[in-house]
Amino acid sequence: MSIITMVGLEILRRKRSFFLAMLAVAIAVATMLAVHGSLKVYDVRSAQMLAVKQTELKQRLKQLQDEMRKATLKLSFNLAILPAAQDLSDWHAKDYATATMPENYVNKMAHSKLLAVHHFLPTLTRKTKWPEMNRTVILVGCRGEVPNVAKKPRNPLVQPVPDGSMVIGYELSRSLNLQVGQAVRFMGREFKIARCQSQRGSKEDIGVWIPLKDAQELLDLPGRINSILALECICVGDSAIERIRAEIAKYLPDTQVVELGTKVVARGEARAKVKQEAVDSMERAKQIEVQLQSERHQLAARIVPGVIAACGIWIFLAALLNARRRRPEIAILRALGFRATHILALLILRSLAGGILGSLLGIATGLAAAWLLRTDLAIPLVGPEGIVTVQLIAGAATIGSLLGVVAGWIPALIASQQDPANILKEA
Amino acid sequence: MLKLNQVKKVYSIHGREVTAIDQLSLVVETGQAVAIEGASGCGKTTLLLVSGALLHPTSGSVMIDDDDPYQMSANQRSAFRAKHIGFVFQQFHLIPYLDVLQNVLTASLPNKQPGTKERADMLIDQFQLQPRIHHLPAELSVGEKQRVALARALLNRPKLVLADEPTGNLDPANATIVLDALCTYADQGAAVLIVTHDPTAAERAHRRVRLDNGQIVDAG
16 A cells, blocks of 8 residues: 555546546647647648649739730830831821831841840731722731840740731621631632631721731732831830930831830839739738738637636636545544645645646547648648647646646645644544 | 643634633553543543644643653654554544555555554454455445454554544444454553543443543542
8 A cells, every 4th residue: 555556546436526637637738739730720721822822823913914915915016117208197097107118127127236125016007998898998917026136035926827817807707707717808819717806996896917928919019018016115214215216217217216105104014013913912811811820829829828727727626625525534644644745645646647647638639639620731740840749749748737736736735734633523 | 651741722713712621631551441431522532632642732741651742843743643643533534435454554654664464454354354355434334444443543553542432333242342452452551542421331441531621520
């Protein structure tokens, strides 16, 4: 027989009261682990969701910028190079130049060292009759973009019209019931419809795009064009545009340059705004997540100590009840020669046993809860990168064991200090 | 063996002083079983607790074999009780979650000595408790409970045994067993003080002392 044997026998034969104290420790420990585990799971989930959102946003931004670039195609025509003889009033009135210039001007520009321009688009445009359909159309002969050889290559903004093909505006395709793939005759020459444009609400809705060479032959203007559009110019600011004008004049002295600069600024701003909006949106999402995370941690910082305190009170009351119920037993033990420290040990060892066993039960329950919370997350349950760390488990076990001892200390101390003579007299 | 000299014990109950024993002197010699008789509330239990080094007297001295336990520290007094004093109470005060053998052995925990287990077995045999050795107190009759309490009191071979109404709850047969054991133990060289208001029990003692209002009215 020893005091430890007595503690063990008391626990075994008064299971219910011991179990209640143990349960309180288990709840405190399980709460610590489960709350920490759930915070970790939320944090990991949030980080994953943010990462997915960021990736999606980047892709969407790229896509949006590309769409924007294409949608604002005309806005990037910040310079139009026209024949020097062109009357600008007439050009504005008709939207195309009546005068022409040699097609090889575009090659001169492509091989110039004009770094401000990415692409050149030579076109031959005329308002003409489509005799086979009895319609007036805007005929555009184009050969696709000619890249500036001095610049890093970029995706073309305008695709060339394939040989023998034709692209037609929305109004023409709608009113003439023309379909992609259909063969049509235009000014006596056969073309296959490669694309029907969607509605643009401009003169382009009655546009017909054919290869430049075909347009030159049909209009009897071989080797001639009437404008070169300089695309994607970096020409923000008054002095910059004057420099570009002077440079173009050096290569093509018998031309004039019309600035469409305000449009490119608008386009650049629009693209920058889209990008900024995306960045701001991501930043807002991050800030909201950081705030939510902080709120969750603050809540946990209140819940865990609250639960521990409540469990501590529960253990204290259970220990107090146990000590009161055992007053006659404690009195006779004192009469038999047990010291106050023996009585203290008898009661504290019981509380410690409740703390240790309750901690083990709490760890098992907490880990089970963390396992359930983890669900589809590919992170380990226990480990440095896991939902709970070994240090956390050890800490929770220590706190649980100490909780049992500390909460049971005062009742044990009171019991050990009580006067056995008074109790024996009462009995 | 036990010498009480001019012992007085005053309780303070709700601010009022109540004298339980008053200038009481008593000597219980080795080999003597002394019965303390008296009506309820005459100070019998207080006398027993004071004699057992459990209740500090207000004045006077208590000597057990030339030692004054009240001059000792609390821990020394506990050790002294464990070694030299055995208690038997009317309510038995057995530990409910320990069986018969374990209850008897609890007396050895503060004062571990070799051969305790053998002595416990011998006492259990002596008090005819062998068939009940692994039974819990709740499974015992009142007579068996008192015999367990007696075995526990005698385990450490104390010089002084203090019994408070040891036969109060017992049938005559069990009362006889308990009183015989106490008197036999006194005959073996111990001092036994039996507090009782049962004349039959008092008759078995070597000497009868009558107490009234905290004072000895008949020293026997």
